[in-house]
Amino acid sequence: MTTRWIATGLSHDLPNGAVMAGQWQATELAVWRSATGKLAAWKDRCPHRGMRLSHGFVRGETLSCIYHGWVYGTDGGCKHIPAHPALTPPAAICAEGFACVEANGVLWLAPVGMAEDPPRLVDLRPVRTLSLTCDLATILGVEPALGGSDIIRGSVRIGGQDEEICLLVQPRPNGITFHALCSARADVVQVSRWLEALRRSAEEKVAA
Amino acid sequence: MIRLHDYVLSASCYKVRLMAALLGVRLDLEAVDFHPGRAHKSLAFRQLNPAGTLPVMVVDDLVLTESTAMLVYLARLAGPEWLGPGTPQASAQVQQWLAFSGRLAASLGLARLHDMLLYTGDIEALRRDGHLALRELESALTECRFAGHDWLVGTAPTIADIACFPNVALSQDGGVTLDPYPAIRLWSRRVRSLDRFVEMPGIHRLHELRPAPAEA
Numbered sequence: 215m216t217t218r219w220i221a222t223g224l225s226h227d228l229p230n231g232a233v234m235a236g237q238w239q240a241t242e243l244a245v246w247r248s249a250t251g252k253l254a255a256w257k258d259r260c261p262h263r264g265m266r267l268s269h270g271f272v273r274g275e276t277l278s279c280i281y282h283g284w285v286y287g288t289d290g291g292c293k294h295i296p297a298h299p300a301l302t303p304p305a306a307i308c309a310e311g312f313a314c315v316e317a318n319g320v321l322w323l324a325p326v327g328m329a330e331d332p333p334r335l336v337d338l339r340p341v342r343t344l345s346l347t348c349d350l351a352t353i354l355g356v357e358p359a360l361g362g363s364d365i366i367r368g369s370v371r372i373g374g375q376d377e378e379i380c381l382l383v384q385p386r387p388n389g390i391t392f393h394a395l396c397s398a399r400a401d402v403v404q405v406s407r408w409l410e411a412l413r414r415s416a417e418e419k420v421a422a
Numbered sequence: 423m424i425r426l427h428d429y430v431l432s433a434s435c436y437k438v439r440l441m442a443a444l445l446g447v448r449l450d451l452e453a454v455d456f457h458p459g460r461a462h463k464s465l466a467f468r469q470l471n472p473a474g475t476l477p478v479m480v481v482d483d484l485v486l487t488e489s490t491a492m493l494v495y496l497a498r499l500a501g502p503e504w505l506g507p508g509t510p511q512a513s514a515q516v517q518q519w520l521a522f523s524g525r526l527a528a529s530l531g532l533a534r535l536h537d538m539l540l541y542t543g544d545i546e547a548l549r550r551d552g553h554l555a556l557r558e559l560e561s562a563l564t565e566c567r568f569a570g571h572d573w574l575v576g577t578a579p580t581i582a583d584i585a586c587f588p589n590v591a592l593s594q595d596g597g598v599t600l601d602p603y604p605a606i607r608l609w610s611r612r613v614r615s616l617d618r619f620v621e622m623p624g625i626h627r628l629h630e631l632r633p634a635p636a637e638a
């Protein structure tokens with residue numbers, strides 16, 4: 215796989231002061247937003263003993279590991295070690311950073327140093343994130359109007375109208391997750407129910 | 423005086439303790455040795471609740487053995503706004519979520535008892551049913567978001583939210599991750615930041631609302 219931007223979530227699902235698990239290809243990441251809204255994404259391994267940072271919590275401009283409370287700033291550097299309160303942690307203790315940017319209400323991840331910007335998605339609005347236990351080929355099989363590889367697009371009939379649908383695909387170990395967007399004028403409730411129907415048909419096809 | 427026969431690690435008991443705390447109602451807690459003592463299966467306890475389950479609430483000669491009924495009792499007593507807006511539609515929706523919380527207990531709840539207290543059961547089937555229930559909850563909460571609402575019924579928290587919250591928040595204990603459910607995670611944050619929220623082992627108040635530990 216080439217180095218590229220991969221969508222890991224929708225902006226509205228990561229409010230200020232929250233952390234979530236994300237993925238870039240097979241790499242597990244912790245993606246979080248500070249109290250003032252600064253985004254950061256790191257490998258989901260605490261430099262202390264490798265526990266998941268996405269299980270941690272945000273306080274102000276820092277993320278704390280839930281396990282032994284090491285505190286990291288938005289730059290990834292360790293700021294505080296509760297077991298050694300007087301110590302200024304050495305600069306070498308640092309979470310391994312990824313690039314995380316937000317565009318069109320989508321959170322995108324890539325290794326640091328990507329030259330180009332994430333894909334531009336014009337005239338689309340975010341709907342919701344859904345996880346499926348089947349693969350992409352099955353989805354494309356049940357809905358021939360959709361096509362693509364990591365950005366699936368197509369015009370489909372929803373509630374008597376032709377609506378533009380865009381699915382940003384995030385492969386997962388036992389299936390895929392997609393972050394769905396639709397035309398700005400579409401009825402999001404109808405689109406959301408249509409997406410559930412698509413998931414049901416695709417998963418049933420695998421079970422059959 | 424409201425007496426609650428209680429076990430600290432039980433999701434169903436926590437449901438009632440949480441509701442009472444949010445309402446500011448004092449409970450007289452009677453700890454039952456659920457594990458390893460299995461005191462809820464003793465002859466004496468089954469005289470009180472023949473089903474041999476926890477929690478049990480006793481108020482004078484009223485004996486309640488269903489946690490959802492206890493939520494109704496507490497809300498009616500101390501905070502009727504927690505019963506929802508009271509329209510036919512809203513009252514029915516609240517009832518539907520109370521029943522749904524039983525499905526959460528029968529899937530996520532049993533998966534947790536399987537993993538923590540070595541209950542027998544088909545763990546893969548319990549987890550799969552748990553995910554199916556979580557998908558329904560995720561879809562409902564997503565539609566709430568589209569409508570600009572934060573809670574399951576109406577515009578304020580109700581007993582419906584409190585009934586469903588514990589087994590969802592503890593799902594990881596049964597090997598069911600909430601990673602695929604962003605709307606559920608946001609709803610859980612809202613519950614955990616309610617005024618007078620109380621914790622149980624495995625469920626914490628939103629950390630950023632807790633005081634930072636004192637610097638040594």
Ligand SMILES: N[C@H](CCC(=O)N[C@@H](CS)C(=O)NCC(=O)O)C(=O)O
Nearest residue numbers: 432433434474475476477487488489
């Ligand atoms: N009546 C149900 C029972 C709740 C329930 O299943 N409680 C568990 C502990 S969390 C229990 O007592 N299990 C023992 C058993 O089922 O034998 C309620 O109040 O919601």
Ligand code: FES
Nearest residue numbers: 260262263279282
């Ligand atoms: S593993 Fe993170 S603080 Fe110990």
